Amino acid sequence: MIKKSILYFLLFCFPITLLAQNDTIAPIKENKSKFKSDKIPFKDRIYFGGNLGLQFGTQTYIDISPLVGYKLTETVSTGVGITYIYYKYKDSYYTYSTSIYGSRVFARYLFTNNLFAHAEVELLNMELFDVNINDYYRKNIISPFVGGGYIQRFSNNAGLYLLLLFNLNDSAESPYTNPIIRIGFNLGI
Secondary structure, three states: OHHHHHHHHHHHHHHHHHHOOOOOOOOOEEOOOOOEEOOOOHHHHEEEEEEEEEEOOOEEEEEEEEEEEEEOOOOEEEEEEEEEEEEEEEOOOOEEEEEEEEEEEEEEEEOOOOEEEEEEEEEEEEEEEEOOOOEEEEEEEEEEEEEEEEEEEEEOOEEEEEEEEEEOOOOOOOOOOOOEEEEEEEEEO
8 A cells, every 4th residue: 555655656746846947046146247147057066975874783784875966956856876785694603794786866856945855766786595596696676765855954065864765666685674764964066
């Protein structure tokens, strides 16, 4: 039921997001020729960020996921990112470690200065265990995410964000369980 609701939400909101335009992209400034500029300078369109996850103990989990984004308008942005996850499980009977890596593309739509919708597709290459051959093998897993977030801004181009995402491909092979919570940051140049 939740997957159906999320799908209907995406089908309704995503086309609106793609077609939405905001005529007040940036404050209008006069240039030397007295013409008004409504364009965002390129350096203000690019932002960097990502998230870092750490857990130590019986299960060690290290997640490094940088991203680079591009503001299409003041309310719509898109970007790419890479992910590297190191996972290790160790107890007195069993030790297992693996590396998971991949990439993602995302789109965000700002409803207000602090609230945004987020859609993402991530491709991860990871190890899975096959009981038929009694060994591990690597496989690419595609995970489409939808959700939303809140960004606490430190300045016009920097902030800390909290994302609540749902994996639409929640299967036994997926490394995620719903809901997925991410905390990260964005820094403009």
